[in-house]
Amino acid sequence: NQKFNSDNKTTLINYRDKGFELAEGEDEIVIELGDEGSAEDIAFLTYSPKELTATGSRTFAFALKKQLGRLRHPIDVFNPRGQDLQNIDCVAVFCGLMLECIDPNSNYQNTNDKLPNSASRNMKVWRRKAISYMNDVNPEPHSPVSLEKFVTHWQIRHPFSSDESNDIKWPKKANLMELAYKLVSWIPEFQEDDEGVVYLKAITQTITQTSFFNKYSANIDFSSPEAEKESINEALLNIFVPIASGGVQIDENYFEVIPANRFNIMSIHQAKGLEFPLVIVDVGSRFKKNLPKDANLRFPKNVDSSSIIQDRIKKYSSLSNRNRDSKDMAFDDLTRLYFVAFSRAKDVLLLVGLNPNIDGYKQNDKQMKIPNVALGWNRDEEFIGFDNIFLI
Template identity: 95%
Template sequence: NKKFNSDNKTTLINYRDKGFDLAEGEDEIVIELGDDGSAEDIAFLTFSPKELTATGSRTFNFTLKKQLGRLRHPIEVFNPRGQDLQNIDCVAVFCGLMLECIDPSSRYQITNDKLPNSASLNMKAWRRKAISYMNDVNPEPHSPVSLEKFVTHWQIRHPFSSDESSDMKWPTKANLMELAYKLVSWIPEFQEDDEGVVYLKAITQTITQTSFFNKYSANIDFSSPEAEKESINEALLNIFVPIASGGVQIDENLFEVIPSNRFNIMSIHQAKGLEFPLVIVDVGSRFKKNLAKDANLRFPKNADSSSIIQDSIRKYSSLYTNDRDSKDMAFDDLTRLYFVAFSRAKDVLLLVGLNPNIDGYKQNEKQMKIPNVALGWNRDEEFIGFDNIFLI
């Protein structure tokens, strides 16, 4: 371990060559865990909590979650925003079951030419997962009615009764919120898992919000074939398409209470106002080279889009023009972001990233650096460092 501070004039390039021994006279760094501590005392803060990139590549969040789950004493992770809602298995099964109930055999889904292709493909995948879940998993409870029987009765529009009475009639209207909460009985993730509860809230919130603005108010109307078709198509377009196309995001307000005994992965923005004994900040897991495409996340080379928009609009307001240019404003935003991240730590702050962020890398026989505000670079592209930060 070597002290990593502003008094050290050694360039980042030479750190690896010099080694990481503790400076003379300094003691070994020891972090001790209290007997009454738990995983909830730790927060991993990152620019984005996503576990997969837009191209499907795995991020460090994915790897971290996987490795924590492989420990001899596995540590559960709480990261409900790690994956897009439409790609989560329990969400796919749940939405597929709802679709199978209201629109058996995709009768209206197939004939609705207003459905976006990507959403339609996702809904087909949901249905396959739901059918497999019913047939292969056959989840409890099986009494008084099994999941398969419940869905079948919905599909044939015949109410369930313990004596299989034929005198009972299917209602003229069925509420989708009621259907959703009945199906939850067979989805244990939505009852027992902290992340699952958040996913359920996101779905039911979508149904509730839809009910305020649409003709059938999140109901399926069976009063006539025309009303049934129209109400099902309304539900497909206004409830299931937004979820299937990635339009429904996990709102941070849906998980105001952080679960106990779980390792928290969250965005820096989400961590505002919170404090943890140990805070780990991702300052360089995605930076292997000094590339322009990710410069706005570490060392802005040009003004970002938000700064440009602010400048364009500002001159028409009472604020008039700003003395600071757009590039400086981008630096200001990034500095504030990492100030928020670093100040979340009560006792210990740990910064993590890939080795090239410290050592640099070779390109065409030339030693290259990766400037990064979060690692102590100033705006003149000089490495200054931080006081009381140790390189481990």
């Protein structure tokens, strides 16, 4: 059942006449998880799952995750692509610990003028968080060696032994992947949390890929002072700088299996091939006004860069459709995107957005609309609507 619910009855009645069916006077819609259901039966699909914009503003995905965590019975969210990798606390601690091990006191980091300023700043933040984690949290296990003692032995280049023997020599070469997996012992998020496992995969994949193309193959070479300096600087530039500068993205292949009992927030593209009993699609949480800067996400006005490239090369292709211009192609792409989103629902499809996407808004005493392909606007900027979509 659906219940009519809006601040602007006249506008909504106009929408009913044009394409939305209103079910006024009926019982409120109720969507609940049965005894056999779980949060994994639900997917929230959005153009981008980022929880913060480039300017630091919080998105609807951020608010949704926060509210679900505040419930009397909190619901865990699975959104590993919600934050930039370099800003995640457990990643910062982990990378900071690795840096403290291989480059004590930032000796090489501070003297390497090839490091970008932004990456260097993030690495300093990582180190501070790692030191705080060692001293203030002092995580388990403490035996046979504590985290602080492990890092200290790395910094003084002295191998750990239970009897503190001086007969054991520090190896001439140390593999960064082995160091990473030893440090994981003190990072519970990388062992127990589904999102943490994804972050660990992203970091270790970066180390692995680096090993194929660099002189020291993701090893720190202690055979001579020159080799040590060169191998540490190589690791700083080719492993830690990409992570610290935002160059390492969370690949969808890192989480092929969706965890149980987690509310899924994902991009529409990521949801291809998946189905859920309840699908919630964000069709307008970021659109308060009809602004050109976000038109490509809802109603393309100008040709985007990818369409321009397609236009330039399609004349050389036997598959070229010369009757379709770049703007038409942009509309086609957006229509296909939301077709993918809407068709992910097995039982219930729920579209969400801000009220101005339906009611419009006032500007200079004029009623303005926000054209949106996902809400049933055609290319002539006319609202057509959809069959069997109820406004609640």
